């Protein structure tokens with residue numbers, strides 16, 4: 001549980017929403033999973049978006065999408081600012097990625113997810129769709145152990161020491177990109193191992209919270225800012241540390257960020273600055289992954305695996321659902 005949250009449940013968010021959000025990510029995951037391994041990223045993403053939007057609009061909330069499929073002029077659905085839900089119920093902000101890892105899904109590789117985070121109004125950083133420099137570790141370490149502005153060698157040495165293992169037993173997760181060449185070299189020079197991932201750093205960050213299961217101790221590198229906020233929402237619930245800094249390297253990006261309320265372009269955000277107050281987070285596996293299995297289509301049923309968490313109560317639930325009547329997945 002995130003420190004300081006103990007016992008502080010929200011007067012705004014109803015715990016019943018925990019189960020409601022599961023339905024939303026389940027639907028998106030099933031829709032995307034039907035198109036796993038077809039090499040068609042757009043089709044899988046569109047199917048997930050349609051399903052997530054439909055299901056979100058059934059929730060008893062007055063929701064606003066703050067992290068979505070893009071800005072209004074570029075995304076017809078689930079765009080930033082779109083109102084979702086029935087309009088009756090608590091005022092909430094929503095960050096979503098109906099298919100995190102479209103390429104992973106198209107290639108049927110591990111760790112693509114349908115993801116949603118929900119907070120009290122104003123709880124999620126309204127990040128523009130730019131890159132973000134990120135660093136994250138799991139729970140159980142002293143605050144400030146790693147820092148975005150420290151060198152990879154310093155961060156990895158500090159982490160190994162706190163974990164009580166030699167540096168060679170630390171594994172860092174980094175996205176396989178040319179922009180990370182120097183980072184990869186610096187991490188390798190420490191003697192630590194690297195798990196190079198093609199895509200999907202929401203999962204990459206979450207994996208740091210359970211190194212025994214996932215084999216990953218630290219996430220470092222540059223990925224999408226929206227994915228950064230989604231990962232921060234998850235870490236607020238499970239615990240762990242994360243910092244992020246938007247990469248606003250052009251005037252156009254700085255202006256876009258400013259319009260979204262980002263006044264300090266070089267700000268280093270910590271976890272609670274990216275996701276504050278009571279936060280819900282849900283993810284359903286689309287393809288099999290390190291902490292969630294993907295959707296299984298069986299002869300007479302569909303099975304889904306979802307994790308759903310809430311920051312104020314520190315509950316992390318793994319929900320395996322069996323959908324016997326799956327005609328409803330096709331007809332609505």
Ligand code: VTB
Nearest residue numbers: 100101102199200201202223224227
């Ligand atoms: C990032 C990362 C995502 O796409 O947004 C990445 O955060 C895009 O980065 O998890 P590139 O422009 O280097 O491809 C994901 O990997 C989602 O697929």
